[in-house]
Amino acid sequence: MVKHHYVELFKEGTPEHALAVDIASRTYEFTEYLVNVLKVTDVGAVYPHKVTYHASCHYLREMGLKTEAKTLFVKSKAWSLCNSKKKTCCGFGGAFHRHLSRSQPLDDGKQGQGYRR
Structure with a gap:
């Protein structure tokens, strides 16, 4: 910064x-x-x-x-x-990592979009 x-x-x-x-x-x-x-x-x-x-x-x-x-x-x-299929916020950057209740729904949308073994 x-x-x-x-x-x-x-x-x-x-x-x-x-x-x-x-x-x-x-x-x-x-x-x-x-x-x-x-x-x-x-x-x-x-x-x-x-x-x-x-x-x-x-x-x-x-x-x-x-x-x-x-x-x-x-x-x-x-x-x-x-x-990644969706270009959405991961929910973990900035202040979101301090406010799990706000970031969790964003992260839920990213789960499973990437390659998994």
């Missing part, structure tokens, strides 16, 4: 705010750094099973990242990537 919210801790026009802006401009989410900065799309990962990738709401909405993590999955030839 440094990239998006750290600057909010400091008053605009202060040296601390300027430093926070500078730090935020050089801060990346790990997959963003690999794919967009280093141009690495194959990390040589080995996992000989089927996997389902679920992009978190935070990853998509807050960070604005759409393809970086999935790019790393797709480029690996060691596993088979299965797409």
